[in-house]
Amino acid sequence: MQTSSVFVALVGRPNVGKSSLTNRLVGEKVAIVTSKPQTTRTRITGIVTRGPVQYVLLDTPGVHIPRTKLGERMSKAASDSVADVDVSMMLFEPYGDFTEAEQAMIKALKSNGGPALAVINKTDTLKNEADLEIRRRQLSELGVFDQVLATSVREDKGCEELFDVMARYAVEGPHFFPDDAYTDMPEKALVSEILREKMLLNLRDEIPHGIAVTVERFKERPDKNIIDIDVNIYCERKSHKGMVIGKGGQMLKKIASQARLDCEDFLGAKVNLQCWVKVKDDWRDSDFLLNDFGFKQTN
């Protein structure tokens, strides 16, 4: 059987549904999804192998105009992705003007010269078919996209069809990952992403974006299906630390127990999770700390 692979970068503005689509296509939760923009901070790879074709999906942080050094690195992760893939898939909201960052990304796709597809997501929010046609035409007229497609990840419409479209860009050769792999993300990174998701879901808006999670210990107990995991949760302010811990430790308990269940699901083992909350001032603007937390350096 002649095998082939296609590398696909999913790009688009924050909150447009890139992580949701990645998870839908992979059939496993590899990317965290919340209703808050800028949930995804680094590039996440989802992998699907169907018969001879391996699909490697690079879910990227949403493109936006950066306000902090972390923001700069997030935008860089997105624009780097489109440079070395077989096809880029740019997601759009069904309505509204293109943001400045979206226009910059469209320009980058144009000058990069690689093939690109446009996907109008959230079609379930459309009031009528005519609006979809207006959006399709607007995107076609940009002259950047080989095809304009439409999906509703929420209602699972148009997603399955994307496989055939992506397969057209596949390149013959051996697969890059084992056929049963669904992500190349290390287990430790999955654990810290799960914790971040729970904090985004449970805490007030401004706090979670100032939080970083590092996994200090990840140890399987010999002969037992138990993994001991210690994580550090870093906040920017002392007051934030108090909120993460909550009254009598209630909030941290809630976050940790939700995270533990997801970790057990992912890892297929019992998990003993210990969380420590620490303060590191303004880590989002410190190159030193960003490196320390594993965010890639901007060239």
Ligand SMILES: Nc1nc2c(ncn2[C@@H]2O[C@H](COP(=O)(O)OP(=O)(O)OP(=O)(O)O)[C@@H](O)[C@H]2O)c(=O)[nH]1
């Ligand atoms: N109505 C509707 N909502 C959707 C759809 N797809 C995703 N969403 C919602 O949109 C929100 C953002 O989804 P994400 O998948 O996190 O978006 P993202 O583009 O990865 O966001 P960033 O990580 O911020 O770049 C979540 O609340 C999703 O449930 C859809 O097809 N229809």
